[in-house]
Amino acid sequence: MLISMAEILKDARKGKYGVAAPNVLNLETVQAVFEAARELKAPVIIDHAGMENIEIISKITKFYEKKYPEVVVTLNLDHGGEYEEIIQAIRSGFTSVMIDRSTLPYDENVAEVKEIVKIAHAVGVSVEAELGHVGVGYEYEETRDAGLTKPDEAVRYVKETGIDCLAVAIGTSHGTYKGTPHLDFELLKELSEIIDIPLVLHGGSGTGDENLKKAVELGIQKINLFTDLSNAGVIDLVEYVTKDISKEKHIKELGEFGIKSISLPEAFKEGVKGYKRALMHYMQLFNSAGKA
Numbered sequence: 001m002l003i004s005m006a007e008i009l010k011d012a013r014k015g016k017y018g019v020a021a022p023n024v025l026n027l028e029t030v031q032a033v034f035e036a037a038r039e040l041k042a043p044v045i046i047d048h049a050g051m052e053n054i055e056i057i058s059k060i061t062k063f064y065e066k067k068y069p070e071v072v073v074t075l076n077l078d079h080g081g082e083y084e085e086i087i088q089a090i091r092s093g094f095t096s097v098m099i100d101r102s103t104l105p106y107d108e109n110v111a112e113v114k115e116i117v118k119i120a121h122a123v124g125v126s127v128e129a130e131l132g133h134v135g136v137g138y139e140y141e142e143t144r145d146a147g148l149t150k151p152d153e154a155v156r157y158v159k160e161t162g163i164d165c166l167a168v169a170i171g172t173s174h175g176t177y178k179g180t181p182h183l184d185f186e187l188l189k190e191l192s193e194i195i196d197i198p199l200v201l202h203g204g205s206g207t208g209d210e211n212l213k214k215a216v217e218l219g220i221q222k223i224n225l226f227t228d229l230s231n232a233g234v235i236d237l238v239e240y241v242t243k244d245i246s247k248e249k250h251i252k253e254l255g256e257f258g259i260k261s262i263s264l265p266e267a268f269k270e271g272v273k274g275y276k277r278a279l280m281h282y283m284q285l286f287n288s289a290g291k292a
């Protein structure tokens with residue numbers, strides 16, 4: 001069942017659990033997300049970033065939605081940039097869009113987000129936006145403090161834009177952290193007390209299980225994940241392509257020229273196993289298993 005992000009996160013807020021939001025890139029990752037969600041009976045938010053594959057990701061998601069109607073899922077455009085990109089996602093059947101104007105001055109951020117909210121809500125699509133700024137891991141130590149969300153401004157922002165969920169900056173970062181992540185839990189606590197819509201945490205990867213668990217307990221309902229899932233997949237993939245086939249039991253895998261034969265479809269399959277396993281770990285950590 002493909003539903004809006006507002007609906008999925010409303011239940012998560014009420015039930016005090018977090019919903020994993022894995023970034024997907026292709027057929028294999030969308031399939032892995034559906035299988036993980038189905039096996040754990042966990043609601044899930046599919047995040048997809050970038051304009052190029054909007055149409056195809058939407059089609060693949062709809063295919064699996066039909067195949068597994070019991071899976072409760074949202075299809076969300078992650079970090080929507082260009083106006084055209086956001087409109088294309090809405091037109092292609094995304095049930096939620098993020099508009100990221102977090103690097104703009106406050107007033108411009110509000111004006112641009114408000115316009116998208118008006119369009120998206122007219123067709124039942126939810127909107128996520130970011131206030132404060134979650135930066136990138138390699139410059140974490142220099143940028144972490146400057147981007148933190150300001151509570152008073154956040155309350156005003158939610159009211160003025162009409163968004164459905166708010167991405168907050170509480171000390172996480174995108175990609176791989178340079179240095180140790182330190183989250184401002186006092187700030188999160190305050191934000192979750194004064195803001196009455198669901199809160200989103202970008203940069204879940206590398207943040208650590210304890211930190212993420214605590215963030216969910218203190219009021220985060222959506223956790224964006226990519227790097228950890230991707231890394232877990234790469235580890236499985238490397239293991240597959242480098243496994244020692246010189247031992248007798250693998251001899252049948254040697255091709256007619258006596259060299260190792262690696263199947264590309266098999267390699268994809270092996271890699272995505274790690275992606276799926278890491279996702280299932282997070283679904284359980286966020287306490288969303290059994291909630292769909």
Ligand SMILES: [Zn+2]
Binds near residue numbers: 079134174202203224
């Ligand atoms: Zn992000």
